Amino acid sequence: xxxxxxxAINSLMLSAMYILVxxxxxLLFSIAGILNxxxxxxxxxxxxxxxxxxxxFGINPWxxxxxxxxxxxxxxxxxxxFLFRPFWGNLNRTIVTAIAIIVILETGINVSLGxxxxxxxxxxxxxxxxxxxxxxxxxxxxxxxxxxxxLAFMVWFITRTKLGLRMxxxxxxxxxxxxxxxxxxxxxxxxxxxxxxxAAVAGCFMGSLYNLDPFMGELMLLxxxxxxxxxxxxSIAGILVGGLMLGTIDAVxxxxxxxxxxxxxxxxxxxxxxxxxxxxxxxxLV
Amino acid sequence: MSDSxxxxxxxxxxxxxALYTGLVILLAILPLFVKSPYYLNVCILTxxxxxxxxxxxxxxxxxxTSLAHAAFMGIGAYTSAVLAKELxxxxxxxxxxxxxxxxxxxxxxxxxxxxxxxxxxGMLTIFFGMGIIYVIQVFSKWTGGYAGIMGITxxxxxxxxxYYYFFLGITVVSLLALYRFEFCRIGKxxxxxxxxxxxxxxxxxxxxxxxxxxxxxxxxxxxxxGAAYAHYTLVLSPTSFGVxxxxxxxxxxxxxxxxxxxxxxxxxxxxxxxxxxxxxxKGYSPFIFAGLLLIINFLMPQxxxxxxxxxxxxxxxxxxxxxxxxx
Numbered sequence: 001x002x003x004x005x006x007x008a009i010n011s012l013m014l015s016a017m018y019i020l021v022x023x024x025x026x027l028l029f030s031i032a033g034i035l036n037x038x039x040x041x042x043x044x045x046x047x048x049x050x051x052x053x054x055x056x057f058g059i060n061p062w063x064x065x066x067x068x069x070x071x072x073x074x075x076x077x078x079x080x081x082f083l084f085r086p087f088w089g090n091l092n093r094t095i096v097t098a099i100a101i102i103v104i105l106e107t108g109i110n111v112s113l114g115x116x117x118x119x120x121x122x123x124x125x126x127x128x129x130x131x132x133x134x135x136x137x138x139x140x141x142x143x144x145x146x147x148x149x150x151l152a153f154m155v156w157f158i159t160r161t162k163l164g165l166r167m168x169x170x171x172x173x174x175x176x177x178x179x180x181x182x183x184x185x186x187x188x189x190x191x192x193x194x195x196x197x198x199a200a201v202a203g204c205f206m207g208s209l210y211n212l213d214p215f216m217g218e219l220m221l222l223x224x225x226x227x228x229x230x231x232x233x234x235s236i237a238g239i240l241v242g243g244l245m246l247g248t249i250d251a252v253x254x255x256x257x258x259x260x261x262x263x264x265x266x267x268x269x270x271x272x273x274x275x276x277x278x279x280x281x282x283x284x285l286v
Numbered sequence: 287m288s289d290s291x292x293x294x295x296x297x298x299x300x301x302x303x304a305l306y307t308g309l310v311i312l313l314a315i316l317p318l319f320v321k322s323p324y325y326l327n328v329c330i331l332t333x334x335x336x337x338x339x340x341x342x343x344x345x346x347x348x349x350x351t352s353l354a355h356a357a358f359m360g361i362g363a364y365t366s367a368v369l370a371k372e373l374x375x376x377x378x379x380x381x382x383x384x385x386x387x388x389x390x391x392x393x394x395x396x397x398x399x400x401x402x403x404x405x406x407x408g409m410l411t412i413f414f415g416m417g418i419i420y421v422i423q424v425f426s427k428w429t430g431g432y433a434g435i436m437g438i439t440x441x442x443x444x445x446x447x448x449y450y451y452f453f454l455g456i457t458v459v460s461l462l463a464l465y466r467f468e469f470c471r472i473g474k475x476x477x478x479x480x481x482x483x484x485x486x487x488x489x490x491x492x493x494x495x496x497x498x499x500x501x502x503x504x505x506x507x508x509x510x511x512g513a514a515y516a517h518y519t520l521v522l523s524p525t526s527f528g529v530x531x532x533x534x535x536x537x538x539x540x541x542x543x544x545x546x547x548x549x550x551x552x553x554x555x556x557x558x559x560x561x562x563x564x565x566x567x568k569g570y571s572p573f574i575f576a577g578l579l580l581i582i583n584f585l586m587p588q589x590x591x592x593x594x595x596x597x598x599x600x601x602x603x604x605x606x607x608x609x610x611x612x613x
Contacts, residue, residue: 035405087583093540093583093587096537096540096541096579096583099533099537099576100577101576103572103575103576103579104576107569107570107573107576110569111569111570222416225409233405260423263416264417267413267416267417274402274406275399278401278402
């Protein structure tokens with residue numbers, strides 16, 4: 001019973017993390033048509049930035065988080081404008097750019113901060129909740145709560161605000177939206193920044209729960225791809241469902257089989273799923 | 287995607303083969319001048335990746351983005367290595383067997399994945415590539431798992447020179463075969479799938495058969511070179527056949543230029559040799575690779591093969607030959 005509750009919380013929390021990062025990636029793909037392979041690397045970068053601010057400068061982790069979000073947002077604007085906009089619509093060259101970004105970020109972090117002592121961001125909340133039957137850390141609850149609120153805010157934003165509706169319009173019919181007077185470039189830039197900021201949140205939280213690693217972006221990229229495939233392209237509900245599924249698998253299976261086998265099983269499930277239903281849960285057929 | 291052939295002045299029918307023959311002759315007499323095993327090793331590595339890249343291009347031009355090509359190379363390498371090690375057969379038999387096994391698996395996978403297109407296909411190949419790594423680790427009794435295989439039966443003795451000629455030979459033969467395949471009647475249908483599978487199927491081109499054929503041909507040659515490579519390095523590790531390596535192979539093709547047969551050859555040569563030249567930078571050498579990617583990506587839309595054309599048009603623009611530009 002006790003493990004069940006702990007596992008449930010873990011799976012919820014992990015799902016929230018995956019959804020946060022996958023959402024940025026999926027939004028970018030639906031709206032701007034940019035397949036940003038570097039999203040995982042950006043998530044990793046955010047974690048390290050937060051680490052530097054929080055540890056090297058000794059600032060409160062929450063403040064560091066806020067700062068990281070702002071920095072990553074600005075970085076997102078920069079990347080979109082100069083590195084991705086020239087290649088709109090050209091998948092091959094976008095991929096090349098993304099790979100270059102990944103290599104630069106990973107190498108840069110690896111040679112500067114990668115080696116030596118394992119790095120971790122200080123806890124965002126401390127303490128344990130102990131009742132007679134189980135105990136778990138407050139931090140995980142806090143992280144999950146913050147992520148859930150953030151995701152709820154995102155859903156509200158996309159469905160209720162003007163900017164969100166514009167994003168939806170572009171995702172549905174880019175030229176039509178442009179004819180209506182929506183500035184697709186500006187919205188795309190904002191989407192990129194938004195994606196980076198979401199990834200920043202996830203990066204900082206994960207960097208606090210687990211150790212930072214220069215290559216953690218690659219693993220996260222794989223998760224992102226899996227979530228988007230499961231959920232289906234062009235659907236936010238799909239991302240939520242896909243993220244939940246994957247988070248649960250990743251939280252539950254390691255209890256029974258090894259970590260590697262978990263990955264293999266998850267991969268197998270996804271391949272089968274793709275072959276049976278290529279459009280994912282709620283996606284449109286590409 | 288326009289077809290940019292390597293632009294050579296004069297009659298292409300004579301000058302191009304002459305150029306290539308000259309290159310092959312130069313490469314053939316190279317070991318007479320270059321004795322250092324290190325440089326010979328770089329050359330052999332380059333040959334290996336050239337064959338891998340050109341065979342990948344065959345798959346790419348049929349519109350299938352395969353990110354599992356390094357995994358196929360690994361299949362060929364491991365099959366041949368394990369056969370040689372466990373059954374004691376000579377490498378001269380194991381290598382072709384490795385190529386055949388790779389082809390078989392490639393055909394099977396291509397057939398299973400033929401239901402999906404474009405993006406989803408690419409993602410499936412990523413997962414397949416990772417799956418192969420897991421398989422290698424699961425069967426660690428034969429494959430040595432994560433740590434890898436050691437002590438594979440070598441083809442020749444200690445000296446690298448026979449290996450150099452062996453790989454040069456395989457590379458030339460493979461490239462000739464792949465070139466003939468691309469421009470034969472069936473080979474030409476590959477490109478039609480990429481341009482429009484609807485029009486292609488309306489003309490009677492069987493999409494599934496053509497896609498499987500493309501992957502089969504591509505897998506054969508990459509499996510062949512992978513198996514040969516196993517009996518050269520004598521040591522295999524699963525990480526060298528992972529998704530990252532597959533992505534690098536795709537980079538070699540894209541940077542060189544997808545539209546031309548010479549593209550992957552040039553792309554591989556540049557992206558393997560130049561970072562190798564900067565090896566002294568140790569941990570920083572990936573920056574060179576990334577830098578090359580960015581520079582070529584931004585400045586050369588056609589890839590490296592488009593460079594002569596690009597220079598030519600820039601020069602003509604300077605000289606004022608282009609009358610279409612407003613002053």
